[in-house]
Amino acid sequence: MxxxxxxxxxxxxxxxxxxxxxxxxxxxxxxxxxxxxxxxxxxxxxxxxxxxxxxxxxxxxxxxxxxxxxxxxxxxxxxxxxxxxxxxxxxxxxxxxxxxxxxxxxxxxxxxxxxxxxxxxxxxxxxxxxxxxxxxxxxxxxxxxxxxxxxxPEEVNAALAAEAAGKHAAGGAAAVLAAWLTGRSTEAPDLGPWL
CATH class of the missing domain: 1.20.120.450 (dinb family like domain)
Known part of the structure; x- marks a missing residue:
């Protein structure tokens, strides 16, 4: 698609x-x-x-x-x-x-x-x-x-998730996002405002 x-x-x-x-x-x-x-x-x-x-x-x-x-x-x-x-x-x-x-x-x-x-x-x-x-x-x-x-579609969700993760990571949340997304932390990060 x-x-x-x-x-x-x-x-x-x-x-x-x-x-x-x-x-x-x-x-x-x-x-x-x-x-x-x-x-x-x-x-x-x-x-x-x-x-x-x-x-x-x-x-x-x-x-x-x-x-x-x-x-x-x-x-x-x-x-x-x-x-x-x-x-x-x-x-x-x-x-x-x-x-x-x-x-x-x-x-x-x-x-x-x-x-x-x-x-x-x-x-x-x-x-x-x-x-x-x-x-x-x-x-x-x-x-x-x-x-x-x-x-x-799963491809849309994947693209949305990647873009949102990238924006949050660039905004200073890279470490907490990496820890959570790799399963090294069980606590979802507080990502703040809407994208």
Whole structure:
């Protein structure tokens, strides 16, 4: 299964979970501090739009950052969270389709073009499908609507675990993580904030 397959499958899981909830359920909480399910759906919609800007950058060479600023990102999520449920659902479906179409149309030569992530990392455009996979799969679980990590392909879980372990290790938790993951410690490390 390719990373693009992971992205498409994760997108399907996320959208099915959103569609399976009643309108009132969108007001429910998520594990993300201060975010309802509405915020999460709005975030996934605007993430697709932000990634579309990176695809445009890769295709044309015209720089388009994912977000103008952290404040702009937060404001659009808050605004999206106030939309009528049917409008919010239509937006998240539409942006998912548009991102997939943009990726399908990206010329072969453009996949190696460098773009900058919201965290400031410079990466090849070939990373965009993984960036989207991470968003839709983890947030499908965060919706708490019947999707768990066990519903994801094992390869996706392995990639998520490796990436999370790498980030935590780089953040100073390498020793405690190594001890726990190698079975030398029975106590799970306190890894702190969300990734």
């Amino acid at each position: 390719s990373v693009r397959d992971w992205m498409d499958r994760g997108t399907g899981l996320f959208l099915a979970a959103v569609d399976g909830m009643g309108d009132d359920a969108l007001d429910g909480p998520t594990p993300l501090p201060g975010w309802t399910r509405r915020h999460l759906v709005a975030h996934v919609h605007y993430n697709a739009e932000a990634l579309r800007r990176l695809v445009h950058w890769a295709a044309t060479g015209q720089e388009r950052r994912m977000y103008e600023s952290a404040d702009q990102r937060a404001a659009e999520i808050e605004s999206g969270a106030r939309l009528h449920p049917s409008e919010l659902r239509a937006l998240v479906h539409g942006s998912a389709r548009a991102l997939a179409a943009d990726l399908d149309a990206l010329p072969e030569r453009a996949w190696s073009h460098r773009v900058v992530t919201a965290q400031g990392r410079t990466v090849p455009a070939a990373e965009i499908p993984w960036m989207r996979t991470r968003e839709v799969t983890v947030h499908a679980v965060d919706l708490d609507a019947g999707v768990g990590f066990g519903d994801l």
